[in-house]
Amino acid sequence: MLKLTAIKRRDAFELNVAIEVATPGVVALFGGSGCGKTTLINIVAGLLHAEQATIEVDGTVLENSSAGVRLAPEQRRIGYVFQDSRLFPHLNVLANLRYGERRAPAQARRIAFDKVVDLLALHGLLQRRPFALSGGERQRVALGRALLSQPRLLLLDEPLASLDAARRDEVIPYLEMLRDEFALPIVYVSHQFEEVLRLASHVVLMDRGQAIAQGGIEAISLNPALRAIVGADAIGSVLTGSIVAADSHTGLASIQVGAGIVHVSLRDAKPGAKVRVQVLARDVILASREPQGLSVRNVLKGAIASIAADDAETDLVHVDVGGAVILSRVTRAASVALDLKQGMPVWVLVKAVSIRGHAFLAPAT
């Protein structure tokens, strides 16, 4: 179990968050800049003082203000990967990696040096100095350094934020591998929903210092508060399902979602694997009658669970497709023309190609 509660006031800003989740797993702190994500993990790491805080990892209390317990950061064994990597410039990669490892108590050693170097592909970098590394390499070394300090909890503060899109795609698979390989609780700070989609098992939506919503990513993806953070074009329901069939020729995988099947472009898909897809609301077409003769691969039958005005011209429609909900963003004019009403049966149309890039193998937990 991971328990984090913190209250901190600073001028007009108040941080007030309480999180309690099962371990291991990835808790994603998601929100716009200035919402208090980094403040919260600095409190968790012990680098910032909070008026009130409880930090408990798997039964070990690291801070409890009411009991007067507050361990120094160097005694917490919390690995921290900073946005700007913070590798020690006067040490080579090897010495950076060993820095935390050497200071970890012997009985806590469970993450082996060779394994980390293997997984993060650091062999060729060991003798280099940090300035001779690319941004992506730097973050991989920082990850390795934090892991080797044998942490009981790993904090990742927007580890991809300083990287361009290509470098980001290069590092994400390593993060997924770490999540699956070492059963470590991870707190992941991000303002990129795509990262959250790929990594998180529990999402905390933060705004102005408060946790405005938290839970599984499927439920969070439907939360109106998310719309305010990511914007109209980026919202869409997240669906989790198992692969029931995979066609290696076309690269299409069929996923059981609710009562229907969704086809998505997914390489290396194996039947039985769990998959997470995000279907952007703006890519979802609704039909009031069963459509025929279309190239669209995904046609799911469902019923309208709710309709809400999204802005002046568009409505956001929640369609229940037999246990799962798909969001569709339609113009008000279309909504009126089709006479969309709550409870009405509709067909949901999604092009398989528009899901490409949003389908990922789901976290094991």
Added chain:
Amino acid sequence: MLSAAELDAVALSLNVALRSVLASVPCAILVAWWLARSRSRGRLVLDALVHLPLVLPPVVIGYLLLLMFGMRGWFGGWLHDTFGIQLIFTRAGAALATAVMTFPLVVRAIRISLEGADPGLEEAARTLGAGPWDRFFTITLPLMLPGVLAGAVTAFAAGLGEFGAVITFVSNIPGETRTLPLALYTALQTPGGEAMAARLAAISFTLGLAGLLVAELIARRMRRAMGR
């Protein structure tokens, strides 16, 4: 080529400058560290105090040292009676006067390299399990090393030529406190000493220039090693 007296003066200058650097560097590290990291108000006062030798006439520094470390000075008598240490009229005294005069140079150099170093690195070391002393010796000190070396070399070069504070505090005793600039001054006061003065001036010039070049080279090499 050089007379025994001239060689004496050069050797003495090297000796005094080296001792002054050895004495000032550890203090300068502590002071620079505190100045760069502390947010207390005492910082301003200490900062001004450290830089005083740059703006005061060196004679004043020499005079203050006399007041403090003269045989009847505030500490001088106590030092002599308790430890048998005499600073006035000795090389050790010359080294002390030189150290005080060059102290701001060392502090400045260290502080600049420390301020260029990200304090976030110390935080990172904390999360990796390093306590305060551990952090100081494995992160902070290595990060200020370029400044320490550059400052030490500059101070050494400057210390070879310290005049006013030295002559005021420890006088001009051949073989004991007559360093290079004092010998040069004496030569100028002596009829027929022009040739000697010129040679000593040339030596001063060469040593000073070499010192500055070495300091710059060290700073550059270390910056490059850290990719800054």
